[in-house]
Amino acid sequence: GNSVTQMEGPVTLSEEAFLTINCTYTATGYPSLFWYVQYPGEGLQLLLKATKADDKGSNKGFEATYRKETTSFHLEKGSVQVSDSAVYFCALSDNTGNQFYFGTGTSLTVIP
Amino acid sequence: GAGVSQTPSNKVTEKGKYVELRCDPISGHTALYWYRQSLGQGPEFLIYFQGTGAADDSGLPNDRFFAVRPEGSVSTLKIQRTERGDSAVYLCASSLNPDQETQYFGPGTRLLVL
Numbered sequence: 001g002n003s004v005t006q007m008e009g010p011v012t013l014s015e016e017a018f019l020t021i022n023c024t025y026t027a028t029g030y031p032s033l034f035w036y037v038q039y040p041g042e043g044l045q046l047l048l049k050a051t052k053a054d055d056k057g058s059n060k061g062f063e064a065t066y067r068k069e070t071t072s073f074h075l076e077k078g079s080v081q082v083s084d085s086a087v088y089f090c091a092l093s094d095n096t097g098n099q100f101y102f103g104t105g106t107s108l109t110v111i112p
Numbered sequence: 113g114a115g116v117s118q119t120p121s122n123k124v125t126e127k128g129k130y131v132e133l134r135c136d137p138i139s140g141h142t143a144l145y146w147y148r149q150s151l152g153q154g155p156e157f158l159i160y161f162q163g164t165g166a167a168d169d170s171g172l173p174n175d176r177f178f179a180v181r182p183e184g185s186v187s188t189l190k191i192q193r194t195e196r197g198d199s200a201v202y203l204c205a206s207s208l209n210p211d212q213e214t215q216y217f218g219p220g221t222r223l224l225v226l
Contacts, residue, residue: 043203043218044203044205099157099160100205
């Protein structure tokens, strides 16, 4: 079956620190992979995506590379800001596109 | 352009009551999805519509849950005989088509069953 395993939080970092949030997946076929972000009091927003192996998604300084050999899609940012404080969800969409499978979310707090 | 909207934003009801949650997708999006997000968890799939028909309802937890999309746009999630365990945030998403397109999420309806 399809599933996503995500690094548990919460994660607390100082401003300008390096961020990694691990995500691994199990899927049949060739899924697309996504990172969604949920800021306090807001709905889920797409942060970045990758649709095939070795693709790199990037947005707002965040990056993630679709690694088929390690079934991973780790989220990274070189220098986090206070405004990056949010909950981050890794997700996959299977071949059918019928549904997304989400990880449990990782809460990030960035302190000045 | 407007995003996905959901009403009400919050709903408090008593155990055993019936509730309806509404989703208005992005105009032109043919695919519509309902998810349920419990506290501290990721969203869990409930049902997916392609046009007016429910293409996949495998995520509905039991027959108290039902959803419709009669004209292929607005959708209503209906929960009968609510239970305390139904308390969660109900999320709606839409996409232009279901072929691995990005899903755009609404703000959710927070349901509390007392």
